[in-house]
Amino acid sequence: MQTDFLVIGSGIAGLTYALKTAREFPDKTITVLTKTNSEETNTKYAQGGVAGVTDFENDSFAKHIEDTLIAGDGLCNPEVVEVVVKEGVERIREIISWGADFDKEISGEYALGKEGGHSEFRILHHKDVTGKEIEKTLLKQIANYPNIQLINHCFVVDIITQHHLGYLVTKSTPDIECYGVYVLNLHENKIDKILAKITLLASGGNGQVYRTTTNPSIATGDGVAMAYRAKGRIENMEFIQFHPTALYEAGKSGQAFLITEAVRGDGGILRNNKDEAFMINYDERKDLAPRDIVARAIDSEMKIAGTEFVYLDCTKMDREKFLHHFPNIYEKCQSMGIDVFKQFIPVAPAAHYSCGGIKVDEWGRSSIKYLFACGECASTGLHGANRLASNSLLEAMVFAHRCFLDSREKIDAIQFEEKIPDWNARGTNVPKEMILITQSLKELQLLMTDYVGIVRTNVRLERAMKRLDLLHLETEGLYQSTSVSPQLCELRNLITVGYLIVKSAQFRHESRGLHFNTDYPGKSELVQNIVL
Numbered sequence: 001m002q003t004d005f006l007v008i009g010s011g012i013a014g015l016t017y018a019l020k021t022a023r024e025f026p027d028k029t030i031t032v033l034t035k036t037n038s039e040e041t042n043t044k045y046a047q048g049g050v051a052g053v054t055d056f057e058n059d060s061f062a063k064h065i066e067d068t069l070i071a072g073d074g075l076c077n078p079e080v081v082e083v084v085v086k087e088g089v090e091r092i093r094e095i096i097s098w099g100a101d102f103d104k105e106i107s108g109e110y111a112l113g114k115e116g117g118h119s120e121f122r123i124l125h126h127k128d129v130t131g132k133e134i135e136k137t138l139l140k141q142i143a144n145y146p147n148i149q150l151i152n153h154c155f156v157v158d159i160i161t162q163h164h165l166g167y168l169v170t171k172s173t174p175d176i177e178c179y180g181v182y183v184l185n186l187h188e189n190k191i192d193k194i195l196a197k198i199t200l201l202a203s204g205g206n207g208q209v210y211r212t213t214t215n216p217s218i219a220t221g222d223g224v225a226m227a228y229r230a231k232g233r234i235e236n237m238e239f240i241q242f243h244p245t246a247l248y249e250a251g252k253s254g255q256a257f258l259i260t261e262a263v264r265g266d267g268g269i270l271r272n273n274k275d276e277a278f279m280i281n282y283d284e285r286k287d288l289a290p291r292d293i294v295a296r297a298i299d300s301e302m303k304i305a306g307t308e309f310v311y312l313d314c315t316k317m318d319r320e321k322f323l324h325h326f327p328n329i330y331e332k333c334q335s336m337g338i339d340v341f342k343q344f345i346p347v348a349p350a351a352h353y354s355c356g357g358i359k360v361d362e363w364g365r366s367s368i369k370y371l372f373a374c375g376e377c378a379s380t381g382l383h384g385a386n387r388l389a390s391n392s393l394l395e396a397m398v399f400a401h402r403c404f405l406d407s408r409e410k411i412d413a414i415q416f417e418e419k420i421p422d423w424n425a426r427g428t429n430v431p432k433e434m435i436l437i438t439q440s441l442k443e444l445q446l447l448m449t450d451y452v453g454i455v456r457t458n459v460r461l462e463r464a465m466k467r468l469d470l471l472h473l474e475t476e477g478l479y480q481s482t483s484v485s486p487q488l489c490e491l492r493n494l495i496t497v498g499y500l501i502v503k504s505a506q507f508r509h510e511s512r513g514l515h516f517n518t519d520y521p522g523k524s525e526l527v528q529n530i531v532l
Helices: 012-024 061-072 078-097 130-142 222-229 291-305 319-325 327-335 392-413 435-451 458-481 486-507
Strands: 002-008 030-033 148-151 154-160 180-185 190-201 240-247 269-271 310-313 345-354 357-359 371-373
Touching: 002 012, 002 180, 002 392, 012 030, 012 130, 012 148, 012 190, 012 392, 030 190, 061 078, 078 392, 130 392, 154 190, 154 222, 154 486, 190 222, 190 392, 222 357, 222 371, 222 486, 240 291, 269 291, 291 310, 291 345, 319 327, 371 392, 435 458, 435 486, 458 486
Parallel strands: 002 030, 002 190, 030 148, 190 371
Antiparallel strands: 154 180, 180 190, 240 345, 269 310, 310 345
8 A cells, every 4th residue: 555645643643734734735645544443542531721822911922931941841942842832823723713612701712721830821621621622623624535544443563664675774874764654454454564655653642551541542652662663763751741630549550530630720729638738838839830740749648648549629619610611520520429519539640641752853853754753752842851731732733734844845755665575474373372461561561650650769760671671572572473463562562662761761860850760859960851
């Protein structure tokens, strides 16, 4: 199969890019691949909203830029921050013109929310399901373009480069080129090759590397792992954002229900097991401090008390406003027997967002020619050491547009590479025991949770690396000897992501943003990005 534009991932980044290229090039083919259903993405689970300056009487670009830089703790690229904040306004107008319905006040003005780290009310939202509303809007628009082919249940195995033509490709190889991908067609259970002139990785995050995460089961770091195997540059993987307030459900692992930060923006208060509002002890911004500070504070309170959760107090919040803004949170708590207006909500941090990823420039270009990346799988320079709440959807839209602008200029000069060999599956057998895969996944998630969580030490990181080495050896042996399956590929990708997080954390001899190491509690004078 050949396609002009190949998009891997069907979240806000991938669909925005696909839509723009389809409109610009009605005579060219755009193929979007997703490994489950097209609507099952990290975008769908984004509750809070989109941060953007729309109220210029009370807010400004300068304030949004400053808030982003403060949250990023010295590692943001100031030029990229300015680009995203300023260009983001037009991208917000664009998604609204496509049909996205953001909440409004009775006056007709947009109802703006405020979240941790923001100095002003600037978050546009659709109740507490903003991501779902945007995903629905984009899928509806995509359906209008016959030159877009959306393929579900198609698992991308590897990026095709000169390596597959028999050349030795290393990190120092100049001009590595992407020719397309090998994909596992889950309907026919065979591996095909899809050749593309331009490939965009918009494959989302990697929250499933931890035992508890707000991410869906598909968030297995596939794009980052594939880019790393293809010798692409990966950056700042040590900065994993733990959302401070995931709903605590005893004994549950996997995807946790998110209690959006906007609840605290509207007046929710964190309390410990003594009913104390503890955030004043950690930061003058109290419950609206940036996420890294709030998550560490909760982690500290849980360790002091020996508990597995703290509480979110919403009992004093306006009932009508809460039911209008957070209907899904209310219903979820009700299903657990919690009346949010009478009882506290048990919450605990959960892996939420990867601030690092595939290193790209200001146009979304990776270190591999013809391979772009945007969305959570990319490291653009916007987030630095800690992402400011609700900046992720904004970043995805801005960089999808920038990837489109740059690839628009290149597409006609690129030719298909016709000599790519078919996938070689000789010498492999059907795996006899899935337990070899499922048990390794459990081990990985536990070691990452226990050793590479909110607070780290050199000893924990060293232990994590030793266990990762063993898991890597076992899994690569399985990969070489058995036929490819989605479960095996996801495990392989998650082990790679785990390695990148630990290795980056070991290189960072300081505590900055989301990376806190008790052996290096202070900040280094040398402010640098960790690139692998």
